[in-house]
Amino acid sequence: MSDEETKNSDFIREAVAEDLKSGRFNYVRTRLPPEPNGYLHIGHVKAWMIDYLIAKENNGELILRFDDTNPAKEETEFVEAIEDDTRWLGVEWAKVTFASDYFDELYAWAQKLILAGKAYVDDQTPEEVSANRGTLTTPGKNSPFRDRDVEENMDLLERMKNGEFPDGSRILRAKIDMAHPNINMRDPAMYRIVHKPHHRTGEQWKIYPMYDWSHGQNDSMEGITHSLCSLEYEDHRPLYEWFLEQLGVFKPRQIEFARLNINYTVMSKRKLRRLVEEKLVSGWDDPRMPTLRAMRRRGYTPEAIRDFIDRVGVAKNYSVNDVALLESCVREDLNKRALRRMAVLKPLKVIIDNYPDAKTEEMDAVNNPEDPSAGTRKIPFSKVIYIEQDDFREVPPPKYYRLFPGNEVRLRYAYFIKCTHVVKDDKGEVIEVHATYDPATRGGDSADGRKVKSTIHWVSAEHAKEAEIRMYDRLFTKEDPEEGDEGFLACLNPDSLVISTGYVEPALSAPKAGDRFQFERQGYFCADIETSPEKPVFNLTVNLKDAWSKIEKKAK
């Protein structure tokens, strides 16, 4: 683990340290509790890193325990994907377990509670249970079945388990207090009847435990010391502790923290699923999604994501983080490691009139100015090149010092060129820029010490390769897509994906999927999984900071 990730403390780390000091625990074991019903997203990573690093910092271990208590929603395919994403992040676990591994033991614990008079089978309908729960401000009413004797409860539970009753006809409930001010304590359900095959236990069980009945007990069985979860479980903690106390078993400590939110995106599984199902994105790995699979495909590195999580901190405050911080983390990481390449995304043809027609030169270019060990490469140069449309203006606005008629600029690693005139089409659009070059500036340095104010990138038309460029932007136009009553789909960004065809230098002609580059002056790009030798496909990971666009915006 890197030092940067451990130097900061927070209230959870302090609590863990106290527990060790006081002797409440003499080791640390945490757990990741994903429900295998969806893909991991960046929100999960916060929990993942907290649990992983706290265990690691204390020479403890992390258990990856799938919370598979609801056969109606869970599938094996997600187990695989979650393990894969977790591994990609660099989070290591001591072992993988499943809540379903403990179904037998948990059942025995339930019987123990019945025997102790602390649980009962309730025959009320779901509607009755709900109606008798009371409201936030009024107490609930005891179920008419609440005082059944132990033998009957034992018998009924057994028969529930054996599948003798239909779904919804009965539940096992903890016997606590129907008037409790904390609604979670009003005789919460422990088991419900579900006649559905389970991805691991098959047809064996007809009853499945609720989260509250399963989670804490599993924590205890596994010897978890710190059960770290999000704020919404805060008012479940009394119940978590109640079960453990009644059972008289090992008692882990639950600590809650605020979950991760990021602006301009949504994080709930339900909403992400809708984006996928309504085909608003291409899938769970659409590079615009906040899922790990998508971010991977887009070119994010695990290091950048972990750095982001580290900088976001851990607290109990409800907070929304700025996506700009995430982007900053990726840039910082990629700046150090991405090879520089030249690619023209919106091509404009430039003809260098005084350059020999058939000549080709090989120019030396450095691969990464931040890393000399990355070496250099050769780039072919010839009479006809493409430059970026944005790098030419027939009429330059103030402070614009790229190419315009009469102006001289440097072609990176090549020559100074000066624009002489343009050729337009019928509609008056500039389709060709003509220029002359200065042979004395080969490599990009002038012999006479004259300066140019701008350096632009280019590719040789004859040597360039066509590539598909997928430019991504935030998925939503509003900082908080859920705000307002129109729903999050109302503020989808219509320009979140813009596909174009550009030209790339030869060194970019056959990338492997996942290869990351900086396209100079533009951004970081990653070869997509759909890339092919015939047509390379690149995803924009994140753009470079763009000082010119700010100047331009201010001028308006």
Add this chain to the structure above:
RNA sequence: UGGGGCAUGGUGCAACGGCAGCACACCAGCCUUUGGAGCUGUGGAUCUUGGUUCGAAUCCAGGUGCCCCAGCCA
């Protein structure tokens, strides 16, 4: 009108009775063969009212605001 939790620059996180700091963002400048990177600098915050104290972001009391809870979801 119940219970639980949270309030510090634009955003996020620190400061644990003793000069309110860091990162991102923002702004200005330097530098630059990427208008990138890097470097330097500026501005800007303790929800409110009282109390305790030599001294309060921190402790106490009241108020206000926001979030979560009435699934046989997790």
